[in-house]
Amino acid sequence: MDLDLEPYRRELVAYCYRMTGSFHEAEDLTQDVMLRAWRARDRYDPARASQRTWLYRIATNVCLTALEHRARRPLPSGLGAPSDDPGAPLTPAADVPWLQPFPDARYDTAARTDLRLALVAAMQSLPPRQRAVLLLREVLELSAAEVAQLLGTSVAGVNSALQRARAAVAHVGAAEDVGDPDDAGTRAAVQRYVQAFEAADVTALVRLLTADAVLEMPPVPLWYRGRDDYGRFIERVFAMNGTGWSVRTLTANGQPALAAYAPAPGGGHRLHTLQVLTVTGGLVSSNVVFIDPGVLASFDLPPTLDGEGLAPPR
Numbered sequence: 374m375d376l377d378l379e380p381y382r383r384e385l386v387a388y389c390y391r392m393t394g395s396f397h398e399a400e401d402l403t404q405d406v407m408l409r410a411w412r413a414r415d416r417y418d419p420a421r422a423s424q425r426t427w428l429y430r431i432a433t434n435v436c437l438t439a440l441e442h443r444a445r446r447p448l449p450s451g452l453g454a455p456s457d458d459p460g461a462p463l464t465p466a467a468d469v470p471w472l473q474p475f476p477d478a479r480y481d482t483a484a485r486t487d488l489r490l491a492l493v494a495a496m497q498s499l500p501p502r503q504r505a506v507l508l509l510r511e512v513l514e515l516s517a518a519e520v521a522q523l524l525g526t527s528v529a530g531v532n533s534a535l536q537r538a539r540a541a542v543a544h545v546g547a548a549e550d551v552g553d554p555d556d557a558g559t560r561a562a563v564q565r566y567v568q569a570f571e572a573a574d575v576t577a578l579v580r581l582l583t584a585d586a587v588l589e590m591p592p593v594p595l596w597y598r599g600r601d602d603y604g605r606f607i608e609r610v611f612a613m614n615g616t617g618w619s620v621r622t623l624t625a626n627g628q629p630a631l632a633a634y635a636p637a638p639g640g641g642h643r644l645h646t647l648q649v650l651t652v653t654g655g656l657v658s659s660n661v662v663f664i665d666p667g668v669l670a671s672f673d674l675p676p677t678l679d680g681e682g683l684a685p686p687r
Contacts, residue, residue, distance in 0.1 A: 376414050378407050385428065392433075393436060393440065402439060422519075422522070450587060465593055489545070489626055496538075504538070552651075562581065583654070588660050589659075642678040
């Protein structure tokens with residue numbers, strides 16, 4: 374039987390990302406799903422399930438197998454209390470499999486439905502089968518009967534798992550409470566933040582934060598809560614790396630994001646971090662800062678900017 378599997382690749386990557394918390398692993402697992410589906414194409418029976426449901430059965434089994442005996446992928450705020458020392462050593466925790474951001478530009482809008490970092494992080498705390506139930510029911514909108522058949526369990530078991538999963542992630546809040554990158558108010562808030570950051574105006578930047586704004590920086594396990602500590606840490610960043618940064622806006626996980634370029638010793642700027650912002654009520658309530666080279670590479674960002682703020686020819 375001829376099957377056209379390619380149209381499903383993007384949504385399967387998003388599904389595998391939500392399941393694992395790793396964009397790189399999601400791409401690898403999706404490739405495995407496509408290969409398994411192609412090899413099993415002669416056994417697919419359209420009378421028993423749609424092609425999409427059949428693919429998600431394969432994808433779920435692949436993800437559950439990959440997650441066996443594997444530690445969850447957290448953000449620093451999921452590991453302990455916030456630090457009150459903005460001068461603490463910035464020592465990476467290389468033994469922690471950190472949550473990764475999702476590069477929106479590589480996937481269409483439909484595949485990015487509710488990929489918020491906070492929600493994906495909360496889902497990583499769920500047992501993998503609960504995680505699958507939540508995604509299949511809430512995000513992919515499969516029926517309880519379809520999910521029960523897909524997971525080899527009962528409808529009652531699916532409904533029970535869904536109830537527990539909903540309760541576990543309820544603290545994250547609704548997607549409607551988070552500013553959309555395309556919203557004019559959100560864009561304006563991000564632009565004000567960028568202007569303050571590029572001007573190294575910490576006082577102005579702090580005014581753009583909510584009172585309990587969170588700043589975290591995987592793979593460094595430290596994180597900070599509140600305007601004061603956030604601002605004091607940003608002052609440290611400028612003291613360590615200089616002022617005169619250049620920032621480019623993009624999106625990640627369906628949220629506003631910044632590619633921050635630090636001033637380079639010989640002129641121009643070098644890529645330093647990817648910062649994923651949560652904007653709530655016109656103010657920044659969270660900033661997750663990624664510095665891992667593998668994460669930065671997945672966003673296809675130019676490694677340097679020249680003195681005019683433009684990427685040099687490659």
